[in-house]
Amino acid sequence: MDNVIECVNLTHCYGKKLIYKDLNFSVQRGKIFGILGKNGTGKTTTINILMGFLRPTSGKCYILGEESHNLFPQTRAKIGLLHESHVCYEFMTVAQVEKFYSRFFLKWKKDLYYGLIDRLGVSYDHKISHMSCGQRSQVALGLIMAQNPELMILDDYSMGLDAGYRMLFIDYLTDYVRENNKTVFMTSHIIQDLEQVIDDAIIIGRQKILLQMPIKEFLSTFHQYHFNVEGRLPDLDFDDTIANWESLKNHYTVYSFKAEKDVKTYLENKGISIQDFHEISMNLEHAFIGLTGKY
Amino acid sequence: MYKAILYKEWLKIRWVVLGSVLVILGFLMYIGLNVRQYFEMNDPIKVWIYLIQKKVLYYSLLKFIPIFTAIVLAIVQFTPEMAKKRYRLTFHLPFSETKSLLFMSGIGLAFILLIAIILLVGLAIIGSIYLPAEVTISSLISVLPWLLAGFVSYLATSAIVLDPSWKYRLLFVLFFAPFIQSLFLENGYYEYKYSIGIYFLISLLFGIIILFPGYRLRKGSVK
Numbered sequence: 001m002d003n004v005i006e007c008v009n010l011t012h013c014y015g016k017k018l019i020y021k022d023l024n025f026s027v028q029r030g031k032i033f034g035i036l037g038k039n040g041t042g043k044t045t046t047i048n049i050l051m052g053f054l055r056p057t058s059g060k061c062y063i064l065g066e067e068s069h070n071l072f073p074q075t076r077a078k079i080g081l082l083h084e085s086h087v088c089y090e091f092m093t094v095a096q097v098e099k100f101y102s103r104f105f106l107k108w109k110k111d112l113y114y115g116l117i118d119r120l121g122v123s124y125d126h127k128i129s130h131m132s133c134g135q136r137s138q139v140a141l142g143l144i145m146a147q148n149p150e151l152m153i154l155d156d157y158s159m160g161l162d163a164g165y166r167m168l169f170i171d172y173l174t175d176y177v178r179e180n181n182k183t184v185f186m187t188s189h190i191i192q193d194l195e196q197v198i199d200d201a202i203i204i205g206r207q208k209i210l211l212q213m214p215i216k217e218f219l220s221t222f223h224q225y226h227f228n229v230e231g232r233l234p235d236l237d238f239d240d241t242i243a244n245w246e247s248l249k250n251h252y253t254v255y256s257f258k259a260e261k262d263v264k265t266y267l268e269n270k271g272i273s274i275q276d277f278h279e280i281s282m283n284l285e286h287a288f289i290g291l292t293g294k295y
Numbered sequence: 296m297y298k299a300i301l302y303k304e305w306l307k308i309r310w311v312v313l314g315s316v317l318v319i320l321g322f323l324m325y326i327g328l329n330v331r332q333y334f335e336m337n338d339p340i341k342v343w344i345y346l347i348q349k350k351v352l353y354y355s356l357l358k359f360i361p362i363f364t365a366i367v368l369a370i371v372q373f374t375p376e377m378a379k380k381r382y383r384l385t386f387h388l389p390f391s392e393t394k395s396l397l398f399m400s401g402i403g404l405a406f407i408l409l410i411a412i413i414l415l416v417g418l419a420i421i422g423s424i425y426l427p428a429e430v431t432i433s434s435l436i437s438v439l440p441w442l443l444a445g446f447v448s449y450l451a452t453s454a455i456v457l458d459p460s461w462k463y464r465l466l467f468v469l470f471f472a473p474f475i476q477s478l479f480l481e482n483g484y485y486e487y488k489y490s491i492g493i494y495f496l497i498s499l500l501f502g503i504i505i506l507f508p509g510y511r512l513r514k515g516s517v518k
Contacts, residue, residue, distance in 0.1 A: 053383060053513070077389035087379045092306060103299035104388050 002029040003062075004151050004183045005050065010059035012045050019045050020207045023059070027200070029150075032177060032184040034194050034215070037204035038292055043187045044084070046204075047155045050185065051081055064151065077105055080144035082154040086137040090129035094122060094139065098146070107148040116142035116172060134165030141169060145176050152177070154186040158193060166193055173197070195219075195284035205292055215284065222287050225254045225263055227277040234272050241266045244293055255290035296390050297398060304372060304402045311371050312406055315364045319357075319410060323417035326354050330425045346430065352481075354418055354434060361414070361445025362475070365407050369452035372403055377456060382512055396509045403449055411442040439491050440478040443498055447475055450501045458508035467504075 005027035012019045019042040027033040037043050048054035049061050052069045061068040066075050089097055094117055102108045116138050117124070122131065128139060137157065144152055157173075158166050174197055177184055188194055194201075195215065202212040211218065222243070229250050236245045236254070241263060244255040252274075256263050260279050267274050282290060330353055334342060345351055352358075376382045386392050415435055422431025451471035455464045478494065 051383070051387065053386070073389040073391055076387055079387070081383075081387050083380070083383055085379065087381055087384065089303065089375070089381065089384065091375055092303075096302075096306060100299050100303050103302075104296055104390065 004029050004064060005185060006062045008060045010061060011057050013057045018207055023209055025202050025212055027185055029183050030181050031199045032197055034198035034201040035187050036191060036201055036288055041204040050153055078150040080147050080149035080152040082140055082144055082157055084155045085159050086140040088128055088140050093125045093127050095124040101143055105147045109146045109148050113142040113146035133160035137161055137165060137169055152182055152184045156187050156189060158188040158190045170197055191285040191288050203291055210291055219287060221257050223256055224280045224282050224290055226280055227252050227274040230273050244290055300398055304399055307372055307375060308368060311368050319360060319413055322356055326356060327421045330421060334425055357414060358441055361410060361442050362448045364410055365445040365449035366452045368403055369449050369456060373453050373456040386513055392513055396505050400453055400505045407445050407449055436488055437481060443494055444475050444478040447498050447501055450504050454504045454508050459512055
């Protein structure tokens with residue numbers, strides 16, 4: 001399989017604080033890959049390492065076959081970066097920023113950029129600093145699309161966007177990526193939006209990867225079970241069956257990759273008297289919280 | 296690609312360039328009119344005493360123009376790159392970051408050179424109209440340390456603005472401040488006649504200073 005990104009035994013610390021240890025993952029060509037995790041688990045750190053702005057404490061990260069902190073300029077031309085908060089040259093106008101970037105990329109597609117800008121209804125001499133966050137996100141996306149990169153790395157594209165602009169961003173992105181067979185590596189703090197977009201994901205917990213699998217497989221194999229308990233309220237261990245659990249009074253919720261029957265048998269074997277045991281369906285956001293916990 | 300970088304830098308600095316050129320031209324005109332008025336209002340002996348014996352530099356109004364312009368220019372040029380970590384945009388361009396940084400600072404230095412040329416030509420014109428050649432030449436030599444201070448201040452301010460670490464910023468201040476201050480110790484004409492060459496050679500070494508903060512930014516000194 002052709003891997004566009006490959007991270008091997010990636011470990012990073014800020015001073016003495018370990019962010020994660022021995023992270024291993026790869027991203028296949030043509031896939032939309034999401035990196036999910038709660039605040040402080042190292043999503044932005046990973047993006048910074050991939051972008052070459054941070055050297056990992058140990059381990060290697062390869063992008064298009066080159067070490068990420070030492071990319072050749074011609075390799076950088078194949079990577080479109082969307083920076084957090086859609087950072088761009090805000091002292092430029094819509095037309096000026098296009099003129100600037102177009103000189104760096106041989107495969108520049110001006111029409112794609114202006115196609116997106118025209119949808120915004122802003123004039124070409126509109127200064128980017130005078131735009132709303134949503135409009136700026138479209139400018140940034142338009143520039144990346146016009147660059148026609150092999151790989152797009154999108155760092156929290158949803159930051160500062162309202163629901164409408166998030167949808168617009170996702171619509172344009174997925175249409176472009178599917179049509180042009182691009183590879184995308186993305187993060188977002190709005191997990192729900194990613195459900196319809198990403199193919200594969202890794203979920204990072206405290207200092208390690210909790211899971212790496214196609215998102216459809218995750219949603220079909222990860223279950224949420226509710227039940228009530230009579231009498232003593234037991235503490236459950238985390239093991240092969242119980243990925244996570246939580247309780248409120250005598251109501252229990254258990255998250256597991258096992259089937260309903262297996263979990264029920266497991267609980268009964270522990271001597272727990274369960275009532276009203278049933279599965280509740282989950283979207284990606286619920287499944288994510290189920291795996292990583294609310295706190 | 297160089298053309299694109301030049302275009303970006305021009306968008307950032309154009310108002311500083313236009314503004315400072317206008318200010319300098321205004322100052323030169325003021326100095327010219329002042330000298331003319333002094334010659335018209337006073338007899339030649341008094342002018343001689345005033346200019347030569349009392350060592351009054353008739354162009355002292357220009358003293359801090361190069362350094363002030365250079366500092367403003369470096370701030371205007373590099374602050375937008377640092378705000379919101381925008382330097383990452385530059386570093387991700389398919390262009391060597393070393394060449395990019397050197398070219399960006401080269402553009403700033405070229406503008407300071409333009410300022411220097413305007414100042415020198417302006418003073419030469421004023422001198423050629425009102426003063427003996429010896430006084431004109433000595434005034435041009437005396438102004439060189441101020442111009443050199445402009446170049447060095449630009450490099451120093453650029454490095455200070457670009458550096459991600461306050462520790463290094465402070466080190467740059469402590470390193471450059473005495474050198475720049477030593478270029479303003481004149482007390483008359485020809486004061487730096489024999490040392491300006493050495494100052495110039497030392498200043499050349501500062502030319503690549505901008506690469507140090509650039510390297511730290513690129514290799515991840517910023518979390």
